[in-house]
Amino acid sequence: MQLDGSLSGEYVILEPLTLDHLAALSLAVADGELWKLWYTTVPSPDEMKDYILKAIAEEQRGESLAFAVRHRESGAIVGCTRLCHWDQPNRHIEIGYTWYSKSVQRTAVNTESKLLLLTYAFETLDVIAVEFRTHFNNEASRQAIMRLGATQDGILRNHRILKDGTVRDTVVYSIINSEWPEVKANLKQMLQQKAIA
Numbered sequence: 001m002q003l004d005g006s007l008s009g010e011y012v013i014l015e016p017l018t019l020d021h022l023a024a025l026s027l028a029v030a031d032g033e034l035w036k037l038w039y040t041t042v043p044s045p046d047e048m049k050d051y052i053l054k055a056i057a058e059e060q061r062g063e064s065l066a067f068a069v070r071h072r073e074s075g076a077i078v079g080c081t082r083l084c085h086w087d088q089p090n091r092h093i094e095i096g097y098t099w100y101s102k103s104v105q106r107t108a109v110n111t112e113s114k115l116l117l118l119t120y121a122f123e124t125l126d127v128i129a130v131e132f133r134t135h136f137n138n139e140a141s142r143q144a145i146m147r148l149g150a151t152q153d154g155i156l157r158n159h160r161i162l163k164d165g166t167v168r169d170t171v172v173y174s175i176i177n178s179e180w181p182e183v184k185a186n187l188k189q190m191l192q193q194k195a196i197a
Contacts (some may be wrong), residue, residue: 006115010072010191012106014154017055017066017080022048024077025068031078031101041162042099055082055097062086066097069113071104078104082111083121085131091181094131105140108194114148115187118175128176136169138153145173148181 007014015021026045034167041049042103055066064084071078086093095117100109132150134141148153150173159170175183 001193007067007120009060009112009116010114013070013072014067014081014113015070017025017052017082019049019052019056021077022052025052025080028076028078028101029099031103043179055080058084062088067113069109071109077134078109081117083117083125086125091126091128093125093127093129094133096133097123108191110144111138111148111190111194115184115191118148118180118187119184122177130175132173133170134173138190142171148175148177149179149186151179174185 006016028046029042029048030045052066057063058064058068062085064082066082066084068077069078069079069081070076080097081095084095084096086096095114096108098113118130121130131153132145132148134145136155153172153174156170156172158167160168162168
């Protein structure tokens with residue numbers, strides 16, 4: 001999967017992830033010490049280089065497209081996100097590996113990032129379904145995914161063993177291509193409301 005250039009919106013710019021983002025992402029993840037949240041898999045500053053290298057390797061294999069998220073107003077890198085697990089024969093892709101600095105959570109950053117990724121997935125990659133996955137106990141993430149307009153497909157029980165040895169139940173959501181026009185309109189409306197607020 002290749003993308004020439006960035007995906008740009010009014011609030012964020014999604015830049016193809018490179019090692020040049022290492023220092024900025026290490027600062028971004030420290031805002032809220034996100035790696036300490038037990039129900040998420042977010043790299044610590046010490047793990048960030050390996051995290052970026054793994055993302056680049058996945059991209060080179062045609063499996064994913066990783067982005068650093070730049071806040072347009074401040075110019076700061078405030079997180080990461082990824083189009084991943086691309087199943088080309090079945091025209092199916094996942095949006096995941098998403099995390100943001102605490103200071104930009106519950107702002108237009110996530111809404112517009114998802115709008116840009118979904119637009120690219122449905123309108124450029126021509127997928128028929130976009131999937132989201134999160135920890136059963138990550139209520140903030142589950143609510144954010146539902147606000148996007150995704151539908152819960154099910155729960156994968158005892159799906160993954162985490163670094164701390166706990167077992168994760170994974171909640172799976174999706175948006176399908178027939179739903180995309182309405183989801184897109186709703187996301188644009190949400191962004192307009194944030195601009196007014």
